[in-house]
Amino acid sequence: MDSHAEHHVVPKSVYFAVFFTLIALTWVTAWISTKDLGSSSLNVAVALSIAVFKASLVVMFFMHVKYGTKLTKMIVCIGIVWLLMLLFIAMMDIWTRTWMGVPGR
């Protein structure tokens, strides 16, 4: 067992820094939603990118994964892979729905 991983004490300043970053990014998300970036897809992509970055901060610092063991990191990765699997396979349906014509159209 990695004793360093078990006993790591995170300074309060790190928590405050992460907290204020999250608040700032929430503000950025709200602000950018009022701007037209050229296409709605781009707006969604930017909003999702910010959300993913915020989620990563929570997982790494608030959930201590950054200081966790390799096993913890591996389990987090499996969770992410599972989420991607759900998204990718469900999207596989949406991407190919129009490939086959609808009778009568």
Next chain:
Amino acid sequence: MITATPPPKETKNYLNAEHGLKSWLLTQDHKRIALLYLIAVSAFFVVGGIMAVLIRLELATPAGDLMDSNTYNKVFTMHGVIMIFFFLIPSIPAILGNFLLPLMIGAKDLAFPRINLISWYVYMLGGCFGVFVLLSGGVDTGWTFYTPFSTTYSNGYVVMTAMAAFINGFSSILTGLNFIVTVHRMRAPGLTWFRLPLFVWAHYATSVIMILGTPVIAVTLFLLMLERGLHIGFFDPAYGGDPVLFQHLFWFYSHPAVYIMILPSMGVISEVISTFSSKKPFGYTFIAFSSVAIAVFGFLVWGHHLFVSSQSAYAGMVFSILSYIVAIPSAIKVFNWAATMYKGSVRLEAPMLYALGFIGLFTVGGLTGLFLSAMGLDVHLTDTYFVVAHFHYVMVGGAIMGYQAGIHFWWPKMFGRMYPRAWATVAAALTFVGFNLTFFPQFILGYMGMPRRYHVYPPEFQVFNVLSSAGASVLGLGYLIPAIYLLWSIKNGEIAGPNPWGATGLEWQTASPPPTENFEVTPVVTTEAYDYTALKLTQEVAHVG
């Protein structure tokens, strides 16, 4: 003939360590929490069973003479919701898993005893929501909550029922988390991964599904509540949603949920077959890894529930192929159980009879699943009684037979008393016959085109429906008799002794019922799992001594 045995001088065990209601409601002992689950889950089984009785009574005649269509919709919905979320999913993991996992790995308790107790309270809270829905008028969406009916048209308590399942999901997640950490961190010295009992492997795989899948159903039901309550568009195209997205998200969890029900049963069957054949399971490693393979592949097949929706035919082809692949690890288990019995010293005790019943019924359930994985055939069979028969063969014929096998196998360990074996044999036979009489005619009905979820049907279908209702009475008796003799045995059964079946495994090396701390001394494991030679030698030495 079994005669009542006077109670011996009681040794300290988990049942008599503390007394009073408070000692049970605040217990952190995994064995006591398992019994709390046993009581609660059994109560829900009775309620779900009453709903089944109402369904079969209504379907005994072609006309809707017992209830109107709205009531019938609510009855089959509550039957499904209660049986799946409050009985089948928690039954084996929360009762037998909770009780046995620490014992099997030589630990004193689960890794997080408080979380274990919290999981029971969370389950009860979800149950309260379910009971509230039941008493206040019910819900009519079917257990699948399909949109747009659930979000737009249903007048029932959809949000309340979704909330019940949502809360209950957290109980599953906590149990799964506890099992995974316990298996990783609390194994006895010498108990390597490949010395673990197959029951533990099965529960480990189940826990992975619980943790990775349950959050998705929780989110899905939450989205449903948001769309129904606040008209935020996720599933309704009028609000910008996707009409099939709900089904994708729902089945991403709910298909693997079938494996949450069946994998623990498979773990039980591996233990029972090995014990009553006095033989190490054939292909131990294959059985262990097939559990993990089922857990992984089970997540890739959900689209076969969507073949007749607007899902892309190309996606359908991929899901069809993947659904065939998931049959392989299941088949590995069935062949290995059969090979384990080959040339074994087979004893037809009650748990073994249930296990043999499991193999037959699960095989029928699994093979008819392949029919439904074939896209062309599925168009004909979707939403017919063929599907109803198929999933009951898997969930009742598979999961409940496994649960009964497990309860009969470990009952002497749980309570230190034996039940009347002759009655248990009768009950196992009645269950098998009653089950087949109930559900086999439904395959024929479905093939003939009788749709599910209707309370009236053409007269030509009546003969098969009457057979099915008659079978349900026999099946009900098959469930009632064990309830009576098991309760009777708690006070009056023969004293069982620590290892009444001659089984290997650490749980059989401690007293029956076990002490609160499970083992007086932490066991050290020096042999492979299922080492009957070592067990026989120990017994011979004890006999000579």
